Amino acid sequence: MVSTTDATPEQVRAALAELADPARAAASARFFKTGPGEYGEGDAFLGVTVPQVRSVAKRFAGLPLDGVRRLLSSAVHEVRLCALVILVGRFDRASRRRARDDAERARLASFYLDAVRRGRVDNWDLVDASADRILGAWLLDPVAAPGAPAMHDLDELVASPDLWQRRVGIMATFAFLKAGDGAPTLRLAPRLLSDPHDLVHTATGWMLRELGARVDRGELEAFLEANAARMPRTMLSYATEHLPAEERARYRAMR
Template identity: 60%
Template sequence: MGDPELQTAAEVRAALAAASDPARASGAAAFFKTGPGGYAERDVFLGVTVPATRAIVRRSSALPPADVAELVASPIHEERLAGLLVMVERFRRAGRVRTRDDAVRAAEHERYLDAVRAGHVDNWDLVDATAEYLLGEVVFPAAPVAEVVPPIVGELVTSDSIWPRRVAVISTFAAIKAGDPRPMLALAERLLDDPEPLLHKAVGWMLREVGKRVDRSVLTGFLDGHAARMPRTMLSYATEHLDPAERARYRAMR
């Protein structure tokens, strides 16, 4: 007999607390830069592994939307992650061919945008686990469309906060997987002068995926035109899977 289903936010919080580890929490706080001046300053960690969090999420399918929203707004990192992953799971389950429910997908998409705008999707792991699905799969359909950068992505990428900008970037993974590199290339060009290293990493990662999943020549064409201006970290991530000589040539252009 498996573990019982979790019916409320309080039950999810109790399950996360039971899986917590103070030593791991201390390590996570340092890794995620929660100290003064860090990008996750004042974030609170319980020390729950991602696999353990996902196992708890699998038991939370019946959680009411208000309870999910309560978790997403929590000051505790793993509680926010659990709430967001419940949203992802519902969104993806509603996208299956035999059980497709576009109303559920639209509702989770809107709740996600509310969470992003409220500042609850506020660390790179939270963004990277959610943006491709809860934003990207909605605004970047399987067939490329004329509107390269949808209005909501344009709104997020101009935010003063790093996290909506990263949401915008990672959302393009859905377009890349559908064979359309244009949204990523458009955002990458806009973000060449962004001051945040975590954005440089995200943009470089997505550019690398363009080269791997769509067309290597599309990546190298972008690099030919922009490598000289690209931040070092962005260029390093983007060229990671090129051969050593080509990688060195692009890095020498800076």
């Protein structure tokens, strides 16, 4: 790990650039739909694998927040991912300390929400690697802190015209599901039934599936009874994935 005083965003970028693979970069650009009019339009890739990104993030775990902010402004996908992995690690360390650092947790949660609103967390893998680990984890166990994220911020995110903010809003509820609490997912999911984007359908269906698997299958079934007829096909498919085949067929027939 590079110390807090030594780490710089330029070092992080250089470390990632050393691992660049042009062939993998081209494949990633296709996989993450970067063509004109696609959800990842204009995103740039180095061709660095996720394990490699995580290894670099571990080396530069002491990067100051201003450096993380500068990395998040990069046009390069893996650079932004590395910044988020550093941020998640920092939040985890603040949460695990014997004397938990709630001031640091509040600061990091606020920093993350600001980055989301500024459009820095702007692809599905970036969202999924960070939303529940920072924003969700904070909201699950918050402390009084001026300006820190609150539950109403999830409502604002799922109502946003921005695809990625909506995905962050529903994915943040994963932290609650892991803790056995399905209420935030059940509160937000109905608002996304008419969402226009498949990437929100997949995330919402995923969280509903986890509701049934981790919290209470009866709560999932009650939601499906009330909403299956108007759920997008992909959302319903994800939500019913762990149910018996005959139940899946019955709910899908309701559409």
